[in-house]
Amino acid sequence: MTDQVLIPGATEVVGAARPSRGRGMAARIGWGVAGVTAVVVLWELYKFLGPADGVTVGGDGSAGSGVILLPRTHDRAMPHAWDMVARMFAPTSGGDTPPLILSVLQAAGTTLGLAALGWLIGVVVGALLGIAMQRWRLVEAGLLPWIVVSQIVPLIAFAPVVNALGTQIDRSGFPWPQWLSVALIASYLAFFPVAVGMLRGLDAPDALHLDLMRSGSAGWWQTLVHLRLPAAVPHLLPALRLAAASAVVGAVVAEVSIGLRGGIGRMLIQLAGQASSDPAAPWAPTFGTVVMGLVAALGVALIGVALHRFRRGEDTA
Amino acid sequence: MTAARLPGWVRLLAPLVVGVAGLAAWYAFVASGSAPRMLPDPFAVANEFVERFGLIAEAAGITGTNALVGLVAGSLLAILFAALAATWRPVDGMTAPLVAALAVVPIVALTPIFNTMFGASSQFGRQAVAGIAAFVPVFVNTLRGLRQTRPVQRDFFRATAATGGQTFLRLTLPTALPYLVTGVRVAASLAVISALVAEYFGGPADGIGTAIATYAKSGRASLAWAFVGGGIVIGLVFFLVTSLLERLVARRLGAGRPPS
């Protein structure tokens, strides 16, 4: 979930921007397409050449024994790439239902919306927390270790518990729609990287600039607005990207725990359950989640473009 | 205005105080009776953790093993691909966008597909997901590390007529190693998280995640939270071990900070 490079010894994520200007972008896209093609070719090649029953290690032949290293090659386990594409344009559940791709896009949109909401909440809370930690060293000392720990442990394990909590609260009279649980879980995952990134960014200006502000008798707030926040942008953007990816994962996982209708997580589980009769179908929502992640990253990239003025002189990895 | 650094004892005490205060607030909230049943008091959770330790440890073993297999396999593959990418531009060109995409998509969403491909009774789906999650940071960091040799050092090796192998062994590899282990440290946490979350997406009915989901659904709050605690313990263990490794390598190899 991280695409940042960490400097050895650092405990938090340090921002490193990806170079992406003009012609470089076109070349990267070209290579990306080549890479995807290579993967597809490998897939089909394996289907063509690989052993029909896959490669199992240590089994005694009975079902479920041993460790399967390579999957079975027949169409039920590994549909052809073109079958996957064709299935997307076939009706969702037979008959008059709209094509699968539309259902997937709709569900992805729903989930992405919840992820975006969660991201927004997480960013606001995380940013405020980061500012508070920069302002008061005591707050930083007390909270930062917990924040760092929370990035290490699988907090998302809480998802079913949050959902159950939400259901209880809802039953006890206080309205708590299911989607709120999803958004909250997403926001919970998103706010930690933002808090850390914001703190790091606000602390980034060098002593020279701080002295400059001080000699101009700028107070804390002015220094924040005119120096620290702009200087924080290169550190914030990777954090926002990580938060977006986390929010998407959080939303999908939360949905699966909750079984949220209309979400892509539920669709994924449902179609996977029917995979023996309709093997190509679960690939559609899977691609849907991939697209969601890419769209989320694109959104943050657009924010980065909007803020490009504050990124001059940024190190590229 | 940069504030002076707080003394060491404050930096140690403050998070402890916050932790204790948090626990106290939790307990008070539950004791006040206004908390929903799904939020048990901390002592009940601790109690369940101790009583059911055998069960929790067994589930943790499954999830932990999946995470470990994923971490090791993912790291090895990542190191291999990073070495290839550092050597041949086409490999670099193709892997860079793919890895960048992998970094932002929810990898755990691949679990149902893997379970279909490898059979629902196999742990492989979860291990594969953990492996892919571990791959990304190790690849990115190792690749960067392999590129950190400085021209003056490379010139020196060439001037000394060193072979490619000698240069790799004595310059490129030691330079890359600190970055590599940092990547593994990050990957460890991601592998644990992914292995656990993948359990929510199907597969065998074992592991910490499945247990949490089951007990949360059936309303057994304290037990669900106790299993959450188990998950946290796995995460901490992985982090501590890989952090230690990172520190050892950094001390031995100068943390990748060459003198001028």
Added chain:
Amino acid sequence: MTTTTAVRARGLGKVFPSAGGEVIALTDVDLDIAAGEFVSLIGPSGCGKSTLLRLIADLDTATSGELTLAGKTARQARLDQDYGIAFQQAGLLPWRTVAANIALPLELHRWPRARREARVAELAALVGLTDFVGRYPDQLSGGMQQRVAIARALAASPRLLLMDEPFGALDEMTRERLQSELARIAAETEATVVFVTHSIPEAVFLSDRVVVMSPRPGRITEVIDTRPGRARDDLLRESPEYFSRVTAVREALHGAPLHRANER
């Protein structure tokens, strides 16, 4: 003074392709350096002095002309390890001690351990770092790191020493001290030295000849004899012949004679 030629260049040239067309880094270089000579290359940025050094070191290939080192091609000389090189940045490996850094070229050429250790001790004594052989580079000052780099360059007792502004990053006092040490080492080992520098006093102090170069295109404009009539020590820095030679080099660099304030 022997008459073997340590470095011989005829019509040497180097052209770099670049975004805005070609860059002529070096053109038409004719130079003979005798064995045991200390020659400095001096000139403003872009005059090709570092390029010339890199061609001698076979770190780059010439695009025209010929270059031989004691009768061999530059490439063969490199493979045979006939020279040692030191750069402006010491380029020490941070995970190796001083001793291990000095020993690196010897390890690469598979010297047996005992022989290596003896040579490292010799070299450490030569550069005055015997007490520091167990330290790591980040524990040393810039001047000491450069001394390690010089020791490393001398490890296999090369007959030719190539140096690219090795004292450029040091403060003036350390610089003068290391210049004296280098002069001593060069005399003791009787090595040929090709020394690139930005500093006129440094070039005049250290060298038997100063090769003045200028840019666009990079070429040699003048060669000035600066062999001192006395030993290369601190007193030399105060002598009139030293000052007049510094003036000569300065005038060659400026391309015009200088008029001193007190000249009538």
